[in-house]
Amino acid sequence: MTEVKRYKVTYKQSFMGEVLVDSYIRVVQSDRELVDIEDALYSDPHVFSVNIEAINEEETKWKK
Template identity: 50%
Template sequence: MKRYRIIYKQKFMGKVIQDSYVRSINNKQELHNAINALYEDPHVFSVDYEELKD
């Protein structure tokens, strides 16, 4: 299992908000599912991720 920081940006009330969270991911499909879930929010316009090294 790998740990990733998932970073996303969204526009809300005319402002750009950036946030992130750390999640343990079993495989690439699970990572893509997490990214796709964020894009389901119509305010989210950018999602990026980075693998965290212990």
């Protein structure tokens, strides 16, 4: 079974003179998927910055 990892994808885009920043969480199975995500975002001519960072599972668990 392939191990899946969670990543936070943050991107910036320029739209009508404003800089918009958005992010989302994505679960991926391979590094190839990360490249595809980045390529898809940069295919939008308004996007000028993409940052993808791994989410540490230990940090996201609820503390009891």
